[in-house]
Amino acid sequence: MxxxxxxxxxxxxxxxxxxxxxxxxxxxxxxxTKGLFISCDVPMAQFIVSYNASLPASQRFILHMLDSTHMFVQPHVAEMIRSRISEFRDQNTYEKPA
Incomplete structure (x- = not known):
């Protein structure tokens, strides 16, 4: 051949x-397909997958899960993911009482 x-x-x-x-x-x-490659640890990847699953089908942004720590997503969602992660971290940050 x-x-x-x-x-x-x-x-x-x-x-x-x-x-x-x-x-x-x-x-x-x-x-x-134009997109954004995300590399992160397993817990953060699971958070992003969970967030994606909570959205209506028309708004889901994960194009392909490459493995447990890498994914390919639509390019316009970068800031949306960053803000959602920031909110999550703020909710789960302990501040010592004065």
Whole structure:
């Protein structure tokens, strides 16, 4: 099998030879999604996943969970996630009484 790249249509062509000498062409189109890569510890990732699950389906922002500490999310939610994490930390911070 030989691999030929065809960049005219931003596709990759895979040429396969069959037993009778004919070649078959298969085309795979590239599908790219713009997003934000998040790397964090497991508890913070679970917090973000939980927050995402609490939203209506039309507002969910996680595009793909890569593993337990990495995720790919929609790019417009960066500030929303930061503010939600800040609120969570403020609620869970102990201040010694005076």
């Amino acid at each position: 030989s691999w030929l790249k065809n960049f005219e249509n931003e596709s990759i062509s895979f040429w396969e030879g069959s037993g009778n000498g004919k070649r078959q062409a298969l085309y795979i189109m590239v599908n790219a």
